[in-house]
Amino acid sequence: MVIFVSIFYNKLGVCCGHSYPLPFSSKNIDANLCKTATRCTIITTVRNRKNKQNHAKHTTARYIRFNMKIKQHIHGIIYSTGQVATQQYIYLAMCLYLASLSAYHTLTLSFLKGHSLAVLRGAMYLYGASATLSTIIIGLILSFSISYLVALTLNIEPNYATILINDVILMGIIPTGISILFALKYSSRLYHSTRQMSSRGEFRTMLALDISPYRLIFTPQILAGILTVVAQSITMAFISVIVMNIMVPSIAGVTREYFNFILISSINPGDIVQFLAICTTMGLALTVFPIQAAYAVSDSFNRTESFYIAMMSIFYSLIIINVAGAII
Amino acid sequence: MIYVHYFQDSEKCTSMQNTLFDLVKQSREVSLVAPEFPLLSGVTVLNNITLQARYLYSSSPKRVKVDTINLLNNFSMLYILNKYPDTLNSYERFVASYLQAIYIHPNTTIIIKPAQMLNWQQQQLEKFFSHMPNILNTIIIEDIANKKLYDNITINKEVDFYQWLDSLKNLLSIA
Numbered sequence: 001m002v003i004f005v006s007i008f009y010n011k012l013g014v015c016c017g018h019s020y021p022l023p024f025s026s027k028n029i030d031a032n033l034c035k036t037a038t039r040c041t042i043i044t045t046v047r048n049r050k051n052k053q054n055h056a057k058h059t060t061a062r063y064i065r066f067n068m069k070i071k072q073h074i075h076g077i078i079y080s081t082g083q084v085a086t087q088q089y090i091y092l093a094m095c096l097y098l099a100s101l102s103a104y105h106t107l108t109l110s111f112l113k114g115h116s117l118a119v120l121r122g123a124m125y126l127y128g129a130s131a132t133l134s135t136i137i138i139g140l141i142l143s144f145s146i147s148y149l150v151a152l153t154l155n156i157e158p159n160y161a162t163i164l165i166n167d168v169i170l171m172g173i174i175p176t177g178i179s180i181l182f183a184l185k186y187s188s189r190l191y192h193s194t195r196q197m198s199s200r201g202e203f204r205t206m207l208a209l210d211i212s213p214y215r216l217i218f219t220p221q222i223l224a225g226i227l228t229v230v231a232q233s234i235t236m237a238f239i240s241v242i243v244m245n246i247m248v249p250s251i252a253g254v255t256r257e258y259f260n261f262i263l264i265s266s267i268n269p270g271d272i273v274q275f276l277a278i279c280t281t282m283g284l285a286l287t288v289f290p291i292q293a294a295y296a297v298s299d300s301f302n303r304t305e306s307f308y309i310a311m312m313s314i315f316y317s318l319i320i321i322n323v324a325g326a327i328i
Numbered sequence: 329m330i331y332v333h334y335f336q337d338s339e340k341c342t343s344m345q346n347t348l349f350d351l352v353k354q355s356r357e358v359s360l361v362a363p364e365f366p367l368l369s370g371v372t373v374l375n376n377i378t379l380q381a382r383y384l385y386s387s388s389p390k391r392v393k394v395d396t397i398n399l400l401n402n403f404s405m406l407y408i409l410n411k412y413p414d415t416l417n418s419y420e421r422f423v424a425s426y427l428q429a430i431y432i433h434p435n436t437t438i439i440i441k442p443a444q445m446l447n448w449q450q451q452q453l454e455k456f457f458s459h460m461p462n463i464l465n466t467i468i469i470e471d472i473a474n475k476k477l478y479d480n481i482t483i484n485k486e487v488d489f490y491q492w493l494d495s496l497k498n499l500l501s502i503a
Binding site: 197207211216 | 353
C-alpha cells in the first residue's frame with residue numbers, strides 16, 4: 001500500500017498533464033560529487049608533494065576520497081532506484097496489485113452463496129450495458145471536440161500538438177475526465193437504487209431471510225461498478241483515438257501517416273497501464289462512497305462494515321493525494 | 329392447519345410483527361409473509377423464491393429451478409418464473425412472497441395482513457387459499473375489520489396470538 005500511495009503521489013499527477021522531476025538530478029549530483037572528489041584529489045596531491053611527512057593529513061584525504069566514492073555509489077543506487085520506481089516497472093507492480101485485488105474479490109464472490117452472481121449480472125446490465133448508448137454518444141462528443149482542438153493546434157504548431165496529445169489529452173483529459181464522469185454517474189444511480197431498496201424495505205426482507213445485504217448486494221454491486229467504469233473509460237478512450245485518427249488529419253490538412261506517427265509515438269505501454277490504474281482507482285473510490293452513504297441512511301439497517309470504511313478511507317486518501325500531487 | 333388471529337389495534341399489530349421478526353431471525357423453522365417484507369426488485373421471481381435456499385444451503389441452480397416450477401404449477405402461475413417483481417400484479421407478488429417463505433419447508437408460516445397485500449379483494453384471497461398447499465402450519469394475522477373477507481375460507485381455528493406464540497416457542501425450543 002505504501003508503494004501504491006507513493007506511485008500515486010509521484011505519478012498520478014501525470015494524468016493532469018504534468019510530470020514531476022525528481023527532487024535532485026543525477027547529473028547534478030554526479031557533477032558535484034566529481035568536482036568535490038577531484039578537488040580532494042588535487043589537494044591531496046599538492047599536499048603530498050609539498051609535505052610528504054604529513055602522514056595524518058594524507059590519511060584523512062584518502063579517507064575523504066574513499067568516503068566520497070561510497071557516497072557517490074549510494075547516491076547512484078538511490079537515484080537509479082528512484083528512477084525505476086517512477087518508471088514503467090512500478091506500473092506493472094501496480095497492475096499486479098490491482099489484478100490480485102480483483103482476483104481476491106472474484107474469489108470472495110465465488111464464496112458468496114446464493115444469487116450474488118445474479119445480482120452482479122443484473123448490476124452490470126443496469127449500470128453497464130444499458131448505458132452503452134450514452135457512453136458512445138458522450139464519447140463521440142468529447143472526441144470530436146478534442147479532435148478539433150488538436151487539429152487547430154496542429155495547424156499552428158505541430159510540435160506542440162504532440163505535447164498536447166501526449167500530456168494533456170491522452171493521459172490527462174480523457175482518462176481522468178471519463179473515469180470521473182462515469183464513476184459519478186454510476187455511483188449516483190447506485191446510490192438511488194440503494195436508497196430505493198432501503199425505502200421499499202428490501203433490506204428487511206433480506207434480514208428476515210437471514211441473508212446479509214453486504215454479501216448479497218453490495219459486494220457484487222461494487223465489483224460491477226468497478227468493471228463498468230473501467231470498461232466504459234477504455235471504450236471511450238478507444239473511440240477518442242479512432243475519431244482523432246479520422247478527424248484530425250482531415251481538419252488539419254496533414255497526411256494521415258504524419259498524424260498517426262505523432263499519435264503512435266506519443267503512446268507507450270506504461271501510459272496505458274497508468275490509465276487503467278487511474279480508472280480503477282477512481283471507480284473504486286467513487287462507487288464505494290455512495291453505497292456507504294446509503295448504508296448509513298438506511299433506517300432498517302444500522303450496521304457499519306469496517307471493511308467498507310477502510311476501503312473508503314484508503315481510496316479517498318489516494319484521491320486527495322492525486323489532487324494534491326496535481327496541484328503541486 | 330390454518331389458524332387465524334384477528335387484531336383490533338394497529339399498534340398491537342406492530343408489536344406482534346416485531347416479535348415475529350425476532351422469532352424469524354432466531355429460527356429458520358418459522359417464515360414470514362408480510363407487506364413490510366417485499367420481494368427484491370433487482371432479481372427475478374425464480375431468484376426471489378430460491379434466494380434463501382441458494383444463499384444458506386447452496387442448493388444447485390437446476391434443482392431449485394425444478395422445485396420452483398413445481399410450486400408455481402400449484403398456483404398455475406408458471407409464466408411469472410422469469411419476471412421481475414415490478415411487473416407483477418398484487419396477487420402474483422403475494423404468491424411469489426408466499427413461495428419464497430415456504431421454499432425451505434419451515435415448520436410454521438406466518439402471513440401478516442394478507443387482505444392488505446391482495447388489495448382487499450375477496451376473490452383473490454379465496455383463490456389463494458384454494459391453491460395453498462395444506463401441508464404446513466399457517467397462521468394468519470389479520471385486522472378484525474377484514475374478518476368478512478374470510479367467510480368462505482376454511483379456517484381451522486381462531487387463536488390468541490400470545491398463547492399460540494408460547495406454544496410455538498415450546499415446540500421449537502426457543503427461549
